[in-house]
Amino acid sequence: MKHIAIGQAGGPTAVINATLSGFVRALYKDHSLTFVCNGYEGLANKKFFHADKEIIENLLAHEKVPGAFLGAGRYVFDDKQIYHSVHNLRERGVDTLVFIGGNGTMEALQRIKEEAYRQSYPLQVLGLPKTVDNDLGGTDHAPGFGSAARYVAQATRDIGRDLQAMCNFEQVRILETMGRNSGWLAAASGLLKEDKQDGPHFIALPEKRLNPEWLLQSIEVALQDHGFALIVVSEGVVWEQGSQVEKDKVQGRSVLGGVSKEIEGMIKKNMDVMVRSELLGMNQRSFSGAVSAVDFEEAVKVGETGALWVTQGETDIMVSLQRSQHAAYEITYEPLLLKTIVQNGERSLPQPFLDDQSAYNEWLRPLVGFDLQTYPPPLKRGETTHVQSESK
Amino acid sequence: MKHIAIGQAGGPTAVINATLSGFVRALYKDHSLTFVCNGYEGLANKKFFHADKEIIENLLAHEKVPGAFLGAGRYVFDDKQIYHSVHNLRERGVDTLVFIGGNGTMEALQRIKEEAYRQSYPLQVLGLPKTVDNDLGGTDHAPGFGSAARYVAQATRDIGRDLQAMCNFEQVRILETMGRNSGWLAAASGLLKEDKQDGPHFIALPEKRLNPEWLLQSIEVALQDHGFALIVVSEGVVWEQGSQVEKDKVQGRSVLGGVSKEIEGMIKKNMDVMVRSELLGMNQRSFSGAVSAVDFEEAVKVGETGALWVTQGETDIMVSLQRSQHAAYEITYEPLLLKTIVQNGERSLPQPFLDDQSAYNEWLRPLVGFDLQTYPPPLKRGETTHVQSESK
Structure with missing residues (x-):
């Protein structure tokens, strides 16, 4: 004993x-x-x-x-x-x-x-x-990790369809994930994307410094192609010129958070769109559903x-x-x-997964569960005016 | 036809x-x-x-x-x-x-x-x-509403247990719900609270103007009794002296949001605690899980x-x-x-439900689902030092 x-x-x-x-x-x-x-x-x-x-x-x-x-x-x-x-x-x-x-x-x-x-x-x-x-x-x-990744993948898929339905009112949404200095969790947001129209249209990871021009350009392309843009950003992302965004410092440990808010501000300054940033938050590590x-x-x-x-x-x-x-x-x-x-020490998302979302998805899929699936393709509503004028 | x-x-x-x-x-x-x-x-x-x-x-x-x-x-x-x-x-x-x-x-x-x-x-x-x-x-x-309420009740229950586990690092968390001018959704956060130690320890609804002193006092009591405080606030809450907090205005429609951030700031000014505010966000109306x-x-x-x-x-x-x-x-x-x-016009949460959370819970329960239950009572960790010194 x-x-x-x-x-x-x-x-x-x-x-x-x-x-x-x-x-x-x-x-x-x-x-x-x-x-x-x-x-x-x-x-x-x-x-x-x-x-x-x-x-x-x-x-x-x-x-x-x-x-x-x-x-x-x-x-x-x-x-x-x-x-x-x-x-x-x-x-x-x-x-x-x-x-x-x-x-x-x-x-x-x-x-x-x-x-x-x-x-x-x-x-x-x-x-x-x-x-x-x-x-x-x-x-x-x-x-x-598997449950947190499941939450991120599912929430991104669902919030993407919500945004798409609202795009005459709100055009850009930025979701911020946990993950500290590694992008495993943020990259999981791409698991359930199949149709090009579906988000995320850009995922910002701590493993790659974030170039604001490049981000704005990606948003513009998505707006042009689909009428809305869904962006996912890891809390640990580092700006090309700058550092990580700290929300707080407690007992010498930095509490990350807030880069999505900074991106929201940048977009507002540069584009005439309604934009909203949200943390996926504490649910990532606790949501029993x-x-x-x-x-x-x-x-x-x-x-x-x-x-x-x-x-x-x-x-x-x-x-x-x-x-x-x-x-x-x-x-x-x-x-x-x-x-x-x-x-x-801390393990980052390895290069093969950074280069290829589908390779990462294949690795990730069993951890998240095969019951969680991509949605059927959305209605291509961007073409409605065209279709309507023909059908009349 | x-x-x-x-x-x-x-x-x-x-x-x-x-x-x-x-x-x-x-x-x-x-x-x-x-x-x-x-x-x-x-x-x-x-x-x-x-x-x-x-x-x-x-x-x-x-x-x-x-x-x-x-x-x-x-x-x-x-x-x-x-x-x-x-x-x-x-x-x-x-x-x-x-x-x-x-x-x-x-x-x-x-x-x-x-x-x-x-x-x-x-x-x-x-x-x-x-x-x-x-x-x-x-x-x-x-x-x-039933699904949104289910999400709010479940997330509050789960995030509460997360906070409780973290209370030597983070003591106060504020969750902001949707609901515009009525408190139905915010009040749903109280559905799965059974043990006194579990949150939410305060729910702020649009139907009652929010007195900051009263809120701070409730937080202090919760901190004293449990070592942490979980607060839920509706986006539509109105300060006793003041108005609703607008995040944005689009097409003449006010987008509510941000009162939790204001509360976070107020607590930081008045108390020496680590505090975090979070929106329950778009998941409330879209999370398929x-x-x-x-x-x-x-x-x-x-x-x-x-x-x-x-x-x-x-x-x-x-x-x-x-x-x-x-x-x-x-x-x-x-x-x-x-x-x-x-x-x-818009319907508010009626007085009997404002006065009595358990009456509201009884009304709400079938909409949310009986499968969602309260958790077993948490370990009373506040008493650990006492128990330990006796057991030695």
């Missing part, structure tokens, strides 16, 4: 509780569990819960609930806090520390591991991946795999998802050294 | 094409159909389509597609345009004019009817309701009922939805005079 501490960190996703449930369900009968509240803050400040029957039952009932059941969030995790965290875990008699999170979490686990080693404390350490940005390297993708079935299943499986590896004594690794090279979509769960993840 | 012209007007909804499909499917085999593009603009400028087999097939394939298949939008519809519209319909040999829309559309139909009467043109006129704002009077509700099954069915039924009444020679009316007084939810479709609708 081991004493295992588990926590969640960073921004929540719609399936981070599925991973938690998968992990806890597999272990709670044979092991002692400590729940860590509010991510690293809980480690540093001993916000520990003994996992009694009632709490475990409630936790399992949250399997399909967004947010993070134990609390997650962000926290300044300096050497002093790491020292305290290791001390707190040791004091509590913890054998194993497991955290669900992204790049920052894997780095934190690695540092905790090193501090424990320094203190000759044989702490087993395991990371379980989650990120809506999909910027964790070494894994094909991470739980949370857009959870991908595959994403949910994989999230559970990541938790179960982590539980298995804990009992097998594995340490210093994260559970990664590896895609088989066969035609049919198939995932195996493989260990990845925390050290390697930290060394690799 | 009649020659029937049909169009869609105003802002689209997720189910306006369901009404169009229901109507067309019931009539296209026995009657001649003209499709009017882009709402009243199409009437005034003869943007007419003859409904051939191919277009009808495509239209029926759009039954579950958001946006407006024929185009809708807004248009300045003055006496001159009305004169032209009637002329155009008469020239084309139209017997019956049917439009799917909200208050503005019903008023336009009434004016068209009066102009046709003045010209001794026996035009049959019928309105089919749609609005996400639910401000059409005389009908229990209108298609489009939040369509209510009942709303969809009723939207189709409204179209079918309109088709039946057209063949029965009914005129100058709108199809209204009346709720039976029995305990079980049941709707009958009754005629309502266009004149009466115009006289009644």
Whole structure:
């Protein structure tokens, strides 16, 4: 019997509780569990819960609930806090520390591991991946991303048809996605575009600096061809001359957001059109109505795999998802050294996907779900006057 | 055999094409159909389509597609345009004019009817309701509202759990809903709140002027009790000292939006918290992943009922939805005079619902769907330090 501490960190996703449930369900009968509240803050400040029957039952009932059941969030995790965290875990008699999170979490686990080693404390350490940005390297993708991508693809498709219907009133709409420094999520907006008339007519990604002339020109072409233009922009986009747009700075971490508003202003200055910018917002990481079935299943499986590896004594690794090279979509769960993840840093959208939306779509499609389809072609209303004068 | 012209007007909804499909499917085999593009603009400028087999097939394939298949939008519809519209319909040999829309559309139909009467043109006129704002009077509700309300209720519930998980980083979130001058949609955000800890902790409606002191106080109480505050505000809210917040003005129509941003600014000035405001945005009227099954069915039924009444020679009316007084939810479709609708004007959220969220929830629940449930109670993480120090 081991004493295992588990926590969640960073921004929540719609399936981070599925991973938690998968992990806890597999272990709670044979092991002692400590729940860590509010991510690293809980480690540093001993916000520990003994996992009694009632709490475990409630936790399992949250399997399909967004947010993070134990609390997650962000926290300044300096050497002093790491020292305290290791001390707190040791004091509590913890054998194993497991955290669900992204790049920052894997780095934190690695540092905790090193501090424990320094203190000759044989702490087993395991990371379980989650990120809506999909910027964790070494894994094909991470739980949370598929559902966020599904939301972005679906919302873009639907809002595009709405705009098209309104184009005698409103001509340009700009949707801003999450993604921080990588364009995986923004690029997902192109998944369900089939007809040329449908948007997005331009996708701005952090991987390519944004040239305002080029953007305006694309909008003009779309307006000319279709009477409206739908633009998608990642929050992390960098202007050709300039930098990322920060909404806020909290605890030293920049909160991105607002580039769509800047683009709206630029268009208003240059064109006589009605334009509206909108964030796709917090729904991307939380909307339960857009959870991908595959994403949910994989999230559970990541938790179960982590539980298995804990009992097998594995340490210093994260559970990664590896895609088989066969035609049919198939995932195996493989260990990845925390050290390697930290060394690799944030992963951007690779060049082949930047160059070819359909190659990206093919990769993305199984994560989002095959049930989500493109719409039938819209009515070509631009030609109505012409058709009408002939038919009379 | 009649020659029937049909169009869609105003802002689209997720189910306006369901009404169009229901109507067309019931009539296209026995009657001649003209499709009017882009709402009243199409009437005034003869943007007419003859409904051939191919277009009808495509239209029926759009039954579950958001946006407006024929185009809708807004248009300045003055006496001159009305004169032209009637002329155009008469020239084309139209017997019956049917439009799917909200208050503005019903008023336009009434004016068209009066102009046709003045010209001794026996035009049959019928309105089919749609609005996400639910401000059409005389009908229990209108298609489009149930799905929009479902989206708002679900997004609020989910974003609330996300915020709760992030509360060591971000403490206040403000969500802005549609609804123009009535609070039906904003009040729907309270549907899935059960636990006191869950948001929204304050809902600001257009029916009550907003006192900033009162709002700040509510936020402070929520912060004290739960560590975070989720606020929902209708775009149409009016400050106690001040007016509605306009985002834009197009064709003389004010585009509301931005009050959440003003509230964000006010909170930043008065409190030391991280705060974020977001529009729930265009998804409210278009997200296909939040369509209510009942709303969809009723939207189709409204179209079918309109088709039946057209063949029965009914005129100058709108199809209204009346709720039976029995305990079980049941709707009958009754005629309502266009004149009466115009006289009644926009409908606000009535006092009993303003006074009692649970009375409103009971009314709203069947429209949104019983499958959407409140979440199990969240972990009371505020007490963690206390619990932890005892358990040691």
